[in-house]
Amino acid sequence: MAKLASPQGAIRAVLISQVLLGAALVFLDLRGSPGEAAPGMFAPPAQGPSVRPYRPDLRPGEPGAPAMRPMPERLEFVAADGSIDISGQIAPGDADRFAAWLEQNRPEASRVTLDSSGGSVSDALAIGRTIRGAGYATEVQDGAVCMSACPYLLAAGTERRVAPGGVVGVHQHYFGKNTMLPTFMAVNDLQRGQAGVMDYLTEMGVDLRLMSYAMRTPPDEINVLDAGLMRELSLTTAPNA
Numbered sequence: 001m002a003k004l005a006s007p008q009g010a011i012r013a014v015l016i017s018q019v020l021l022g023a024a025l026v027f028l029d030l031r032g033s034p035g036e037a038a039p040g041m042f043a044p045p046a047q048g049p050s051v052r053p054y055r056p057d058l059r060p061g062e063p064g065a066p067a068m069r070p071m072p073e074r075l076e077f078v079a080a081d082g083s084i085d086i087s088g089q090i091a092p093g094d095a096d097r098f099a100a101w102l103e104q105n106r107p108e109a110s111r112v113t114l115d116s117s118g119g120s121v122s123d124a125l126a127i128g129r130t131i132r133g134a135g136y137a138t139e140v141q142d143g144a145v146c147m148s149a150c151p152y153l154l155a156a157g158t159e160r161r162v163a164p165g166g167v168v169g170v171h172q173h174y175f176g177k178n179t180m181l182p183t184f185m186a187v188n189d190l191q192r193g194q195a196g197v198m199d200y201l202t203e204m205g206v207d208l209r210l211m212s213y214a215m216r217t218p219p220d221e222i223n224v225l226d227a228g229l230m231r232e233l234s235l236t237t238a239p240n241a
Contacts, residue, residue, distance in 0.1 A: 118148020
């Protein structure tokens with residue numbers, strides 16, 4: 001595996017990406033193209049077999065297999081066998097739904113299992129803080145996925161495990177196709193959002209270099225992380241089974 005950049009290098013890459021994004025926004029603003037999609041403004045995508053197309057509404061099949069299964073439009077919570085199973089897309093408002101579900105059901109659980117294609121970043125961070133506050137471990141089991149914003153839930157576990165057949169992937173945050181915001185407001189919102197994610201990863205004890213893998217991959221693709229890299233970045237803490 002190639003040598004990883006230092007934490008300072010990761011932060012520098014994040015800052016450079018914000019400058020490039022701001023320049024692209026200014027360029028499009030001057031051209032009078034408010035309808036241009038934000039993903040088209042990002043740097044060239046990551047390359048290699050770890051990068052795959054991303055569909056938030058579907059669980060991907062195994063490499064080379066066409067079969068896919070639908071992903072629920074919002075998170076579903078199920079308590080079973082000492083665990084809380086969380087599955088589906090992370091929809092706006094799911095953080096409040098999860099807190100209310102915990103309060104109502106008070107499950108006797110020590111871990112959270114994840115099967116999610118991601119979604120709302122702000123809800124993912126809030127759910128993650130609830131998971132950490134409750135002292136749960138997190139796990140991505142064989143055949144499950146944890147992509148986009150879902151790795152922030154994985155990061156929240158007091159112990160974090162990904163089974164060999166689990167898929168964890170990251171990419172750029174997606175902020176909408178046509179915000180119509182003035183350029184300086186769009187850049188400010190993006191930078192605040194990225195700063196909030198960096199603060200969260202630091203709080204959870206995850207290496208900020210995770211951000212560089214996310215930010216080099218466009219929103220319509222997903223960068224799948226291998227087991228060694230996840231351990232290196234402290235995204236996982238427990239040995240894989």
